[in-house]
Amino acid sequence: MLNLNQKAVNEMKLSFPSYSENERFSRIAVSGFLTQLDPQIDELSEIKTAVSEGVTNCIVHAYRDAVGEIFLQVRIFDKGRVYIKIRDKGCGIDDIQKAMEPLFTTAPEEERAGLGFAVMESFMDKIKVRSQKGKGTTVVMEKTLKTRKAFR
Numbered sequence: 001m002l003n004l005n006q007k008a009v010n011e012m013k014l015s016f017p018s019y020s021e022n023e024r025f026s027r028i029a030v031s032g033f034l035t036q037l038d039p040q041i042d043e044l045s046e047i048k049t050a051v052s053e054g055v056t057n058c059i060v061h062a063y064r065d066a067v068g069e070i071f072l073q074v075r076i077f078d079k080g081r082v083y084i085k086i087r088d089k090g091c092g093i094d095d096i097q098k099a100m101e102p103l104f105t106t107a108p109e110e111e112r113a114g115l116g117f118a119v120m121e122s123f124m125d126k127i128k129v130r131s132q133k134g135k136g137t138t139v140v141m142e143k144t145l146k147t148r149k150a151f152r
Helices: 021-037 041-062 116-123
Strands: 010-017 069-077 081-088 126-132 136-144
Touching (some): 010 021, 021 069, 021 081, 041 081, 041 116, 041 136, 116 126, 116 136
Antiparallel strands (some): 081 136
């Protein structure tokens, strides 16, 4: 994991309601912020997909039948290192290991594939999930981009 005591070169923080329409917004906001690194298109697409999965988990699982707040933080460190944190204050996850198994879903009646965490893991260099029942979940993802442009 990144040394978070190191100062970020740039960062953004957002919070928004858990409306399904805001999943698209989060993806666009993160990709727009990261364009300052001039990333490769495939890298940006992977990050957008991972963010989409993380935010969708908040919408579908954390706040199942309610609207809550989703918190998103993106930090850029030197050498193209990117840190993304997605946090909710929803229902939490009973068993994180089980939840991270491919094809596991808490919403089978909604025809969910249960691949959200697997997708995040496949597209990012590192992923860490913390959760507390009744208090919410935090997903931290990291990726080092093959930047073509030095920051500042």
